[in-house]
Amino acid sequence: MPRALNTHDTFTAIAEPKRRELIETLIGRELSVNQVVEITQWRQPMVSKHLSVLKQAGLVSERKEGRQRVYTVNADKLKPIQLWIAQFEKHWNTQFDQLDHYLTDLQNSRPKTEAKNDD
Amino acid sequence: MPRALNTHDTFTAIAEPKRRELIETLIGRELSVNQVVEITQWRQPMVSKHLSVLKQAGLVSERKEGRQRVYTVNADKLKPIQLWIAQFEKHWNTQFDQLDHYLTDLQNSRPKTEAKNDD
DNA sequence: TTGATATATTCCTGTATAGGAATATTATGT
């Protein structure tokens, strides 16, 4: 039962750098596939395929407009990721704690030469 | 040149659900591998391997303590992801805009039966 | 040294892709 990863998952979908670039390109506007091709300078099938993955993950929506397909980002779909990360924000600067531990350990293991010996 | 993905990248590292679980398990405390094994009930090599990937991505640090290895989360390494997502926050609720567009389009394409025909 | 405990690594296999090339599909205009 190898590989639990699949691109339909939001986390995996944005793990691919090109797909992140695509989201950055598309954000805040509606672009047809060819417009994306022009902007990114990637091959059209590549754009279509990455867009397709993003669509499966729900990260973009597609709308037919004449013979073009116009894509938009569903920014909300990034919310769960943001929430997942948010729960760790309070540990952001906790290296200080670790440094603290480190210093404490150091002091305990040291022969205690001098310093304020006011026990 | 297939597959640009590699687990040493932070985004890819957390794309794996088990790895996210591992981070959740480890956050805010220091645990040895076996403690993680007990908590998660996964096989030890699996724990070690996932921890190794997280370490390569910089998401955890490891410290030798006797014959055990104690792991901690480097929460800061999640910051870039949070920043990447943050740039899209302002588009969070923009479906309303899209709904707006939709309604406008609808009105324009409709035969305009009645309503304020003031042109 | 021997044994035991803790952890990492290696080998194997199946699978999910990313990218490229070529082709298919869909919609439009005439």
Add this chain to the structure above:
DNA sequence: ACATAATATTCCTATACAGGAATATATCAA
């Protein structure tokens, strides 16, 4: 119906890698 423009899909190949099993390495204790 036909040509064309816009986009999607299929086929191919190389590769990354998750999970399992077995084994290696390291560290301590006696």
